[in-house]
Amino acid sequence: xxxxxxxxxxxxxxxxxxxxxxxxxxGGGVLVCMTESSAFAQESGxxxxxxxxxxxxxxxxxxxxxxxxxxxxxKVECGxxxxxxxxxxxxxxxxxxxxxxxxxxxxxxxxxxxxxTFGSMSTPQMGPRLRTMAAAARQSLVQIAxxxxxxxxxxxxxxxxxxxxxxxxxxxxxxxxxHGEKLVTTVSGAIALMPATDWKVAGxxxxxxxGRDFVTGKHQYPSDISLPGMMFGKIVRAPGYNAALESVDTxxxxxxxxxxxxxxxxxxxxxxxxxxxxxQAAGKIQAKWNVAPGxxxxxxxxxxxxxxxxxxxxxxxxxTSTQSPESGATLERRYTVQYIAHAPLExxxxxxxxxxxxxxxxxxxxxxxxxxxxxxxAFHLAPxxxxxxxxxxxxxxxxxxxxxxxxxxxxxAKTAGKPVRLxxxxxxxxxxxxxxxAALMELKAGIGPDGTLLxxxxxxxxxxxxxxxxxxxxxxxxxxxxxxxxxxxxGSYRGLASTANHFARESFMDELAHEARMDPLAFRRKNLxxxxxxxxxxxxxxxxxxxxxxxxPARGFGIACGTDKGDYVATxxxxxxxxxxxxxxxxxxxxxxxxxxxxxxDGLRNQTMGAIVQGLxxxxxxxIRFGNGKLENPHFASYRLPxxxxxxxxxxxxxxxxxxxxAGAGEIGIVGVAPAIGNAIFAATGVRVRNMPxxxxxxxxxxxxxxxxx
Amino acid sequence: MATRTxxxxxxxxxxxxxxxxxxxxxxxxxxxxxxxxxxxxxxxxGACTILLDGKSVRSCxxxxxxxxxxxxxxxxxxxxxxxxxxxxxxxxxxxxxQCGYCTSGMIMQATDLLQRQPQPTEAQIVTGMNGNLCRCxxxxxxxxxxxxxxxxxxxxxxx
Numbered sequence: 001x002x003x004x005x006x007x008x009x010x011x012x013x014x015x016x017x018x019x020x021x022x023x024x025x026x027g028g029g030v031l032v033c034m035t036e037s038s039a040f041a042q043e044s045g046x047x048x049x050x051x052x053x054x055x056x057x058x059x060x061x062x063x064x065x066x067x068x069x070x071x072x073x074x075k076v077e078c079g080x081x082x083x084x085x086x087x088x089x090x091x092x093x094x095x096x097x098x099x100x101x102x103x104x105x106x107x108x109x110x111x112x113x114x115x116x117t118f119g120s121m122s123t124p125q126m127g128p129r130l131r132t133m134a135a136a137a138r139q140s141l142v143q144i145a146x147x148x149x150x151x152x153x154x155x156x157x158x159x160x161x162x163x164x165x166x167x168x169x170x171x172x173x174x175x176x177x178x179h180g181e182k183l184v185t186t187v188s189g190a191i192a193l194m195p196a197t198d199w200k201v202a203g204x205x206x207x208x209x210x211g212r213d214f215v216t217g218k219h220q221y222p223s224d225i226s227l228p229g230m231m232f233g234k235i236v237r238a239p240g241y242n243a244a245l246e247s248v249d250t251x252x253x254x255x256x257x258x259x260x261x262x263x264x265x266x267x268x269x270x271x272x273x274x275x276x277x278x279x280q281a282a283g284k285i286q287a288k289w290n291v292a293p294g295x296x297x298x299x300x301x302x303x304x305x306x307x308x309x310x311x312x313x314x315x316x317x318x319x320t321s322t323q324s325p326e327s328g329a330t331l332e333r334r335y336t337v338q339y340i341a342h343a344p345l346e347x348x349x350x351x352x353x354x355x356x357x358x359x360x361x362x363x364x365x366x367x368x369x370x371x372x373x374x375x376x377x378a379f380h381l382a383p384x385x386x387x388x389x390x391x392x393x394x395x396x397x398x399x400x401x402x403x404x405x406x407x408x409x410x411x412x413a414k415t416a417g418k419p420v421r422l423x424x425x426x427x428x429x430x431x432x433x434x435x436x437x438a439a440l441m442e443l444k445a446g447i448g449p450d451g452t453l454l455x456x457x458x459x460x461x462x463x464x465x466x467x468x469x470x471x472x473x474x475x476x477x478x479x480x481x482x483x484x485x486x487x488x489x490x491g492s493y494r495g496l497a498s499t500a501n502h503f504a505r506e507s508f509m510d511e512l513a514h515e516a517r518m519d520p521l522a523f524r525r526k527n528l529x530x531x532x533x534x535x536x537x538x539x540x541x542x543x544x545x546x547x548x549x550x551x552x553p554a555r556g557f558g559i560a561c562g563t564d565k566g567d568y569v570a571t572x573x574x575x576x577x578x579x580x581x582x583x584x585x586x587x588x589x590x591x592x593x594x595x596x597x598x599x600x601x602d603g604l605r606n607q608t609m610g611a612i613v614q615g616l617x618x619x620x621x622x623x624i625r626f627g628n629g630k631l632e633n634p635h636f637a638s639y640r641l642p643x644x645x646x647x648x649x650x651x652x653x654x655x656x657x658x659x660x661x662x663a664g665a666g667e668i669g670i671v672g673v674a675p676a677i678g679n680a681i682f683a684a685t686g687v688r689v690r691n692m693p694x695x696x697x698x699x700x701x702x703x704x705x706x707x708x709x710x
Numbered sequence: 711m712a713t714r715t716x717x718x719x720x721x722x723x724x725x726x727x728x729x730x731x732x733x734x735x736x737x738x739x740x741x742x743x744x745x746x747x748x749x750x751x752x753x754x755x756g757a758c759t760i761l762l763d764g765k766s767v768r769s770c771x772x773x774x775x776x777x778x779x780x781x782x783x784x785x786x787x788x789x790x791x792x793x794x795x796x797x798x799x800x801x802x803x804x805x806x807x808q809c810g811y812c813t814s815g816m817i818m819q820a821t822d823l824l825q826r827q828p829q830p831t832e833a834q835i836v837t838g839m840n841g842n843l844c845r846c847x848x849x850x851x852x853x854x855x856x857x858x859x860x861x862x863x864x865x866x867x868x869x
Binding site: 078079080081207208211212214215216217218219220221223224226232274275276343344345346347392393394395397423425426602606607609610611612613614635636637641642643644645647649650 | 727728731735738739740742743744745746747748749750751752754755757784785786788789794798799801802805807808809810811812813814817835836837839840842843844845846847848849850851852853
């Protein structure tokens, strides 16, 4: 399942850095290489479906003669602030000023191979990797300084990008030490890293690197890249999924001066000297398509997911429903989640250039090396003939793993003989990228008369298993996940299936609490022994003042909690419901969060707040409506996204556990939102809504209307 | 194709474009003023917001022939002599962005809002900004940034 959801991060290719090229590009200085420690090898093996990462260290730090430090990583910046937080960690270990550091990210010719930016792996994996490299670089510089000063290396003072003799009489900047050395050092073995309790640069709320470029319009996103002589592309699309091209007439378009038409199998595209002409030309192409009939719709979605599913493993299925509490209650419930769209505000875009047999593509992607592989494969090229450059992009949320626009732009550029920029329309981004999987979840549990969980089953169809394991204390829980034949293109999304699985589990826990006639918080506490989860649960409840006021028909309070990817979150929501119109509004959300040592509290607050607002959309009103191979609402006018007026008051409680390793924090802040809102709706109205979205503006066929709307 | 002169950020700019090409397309694709963003092409997201004679408009819903003769201000035109506008500075100070793709449009919309309502209430900010989407969900920070800009302008007593 992960292979599907994390996209195909399985074509591992070790990028070989040409050392001479490197030195030519970056001049003299210290180049530190390091052999992979076994700890890294083990750690990085996780989350890659068992594939091993390259054995050689895949991170480099360059200390220039001008004291500037360049850091190379395959991770990309898409708004999650990793450019800043990784630089902070390098500055910390290198003991160099933060502003001397430049991060080179996501350029496949310059950075080491990387699977991509997903799965909350940048902070827990790339963070320690770069910290280790920075510490190794610092040690190398200390060795040079020891030689130069004749002092014992352990006696030297290191700080603020300088190394000084004990008496302070000799002092060199890092650049003065590295100047002209062209030294390649290989360091092996464990290197002690600065404990988070001693952090001075990491752990602080430094603002976004280059923030000024974002308020002046100077920052160049992938769709902003411009090259001399560049043409503009446009693709002629099929009217639906699973369509075959029957005929095409390009004669009218061919009459437009300067237009190049590319026809290759079912691919039809144009390149023109300007964007307007490209659009006109594409509009004049007469293409007839046959869309496969009988494609499913929302109406039969969950039945479809169940009937097309690959059954769970036998050992999971066999043991079901044998446990029944002697007294107490057994509950069975079914929850559903609709397909939703990532809707990154910058749609897919690429600028492709063929020059001297080499293809260079600037594009927005979370997987520059994955897109490089796609291009290598698509155009039958050698790996060194393809370069992918990822300028910091207009977000992704898991939605930009694939390289469709890159391949299309490259295909047009190849025929046009000039660079081509292709920017997808909003409708194309909705339709021809991929969606967050729909999900069906069947849960069954038994509780004793005192509210103790006695048995637990949670079966998820289609969405996957992230977040499916229950954190609650219960013997032999069964949590299988089945794959289904998805009727729509689907893939990764912030939190993956964790949102669906938490919606089901935390809604169900609320139902069980109600059954046991217990307060939802007390019921959770009774069945929880995970201390980290309890800590955020208690912190959220305390800040929310849980229990101080009782829910009324017009105002409801709900709580939910969860854990995934090393993150711990608890969410309390207050909803207001207009008794006459049944309009739901989330007025207040309190979220407590713990993800180990905090690298940048401002960035973390921003991510957590953003996750709450984004989560609110899927919770209440986002849904893709579809049928007959077409999306019915691939526009912002018909696909509602959270807006200013939807944003609740948000209060965040961050628990900083400096003794624990930092986990990635961009995703899991989303998982508690929907169940907390659903539980609040139930507390107010007595209506249990078991489908996401819970209060859509427009009816979604196939789900029971809740009479609520947002 | 027609050659026309547009007034953009205080400068006269000559450009060849058909009458019915959108101003957004002309700015981005012909004049390389890429600070103005495409988000939906339907006037629903506000990423393409610019000022036309000081009033915010969706440049994806404005054709270039309509903009001729008007004073066009884009995000590139707010900074004066290396000094950010109050709204730009406030967005920077509040960290009111994640990916930043909506930021140009947000700043242009907020600039217009504060010209019409120099001291807006929170509700007025929400109403005035509601046509602009931030998919990263930074709305609370953007509201704070608009409030901060209003305060700084009041304090400085200018603009």
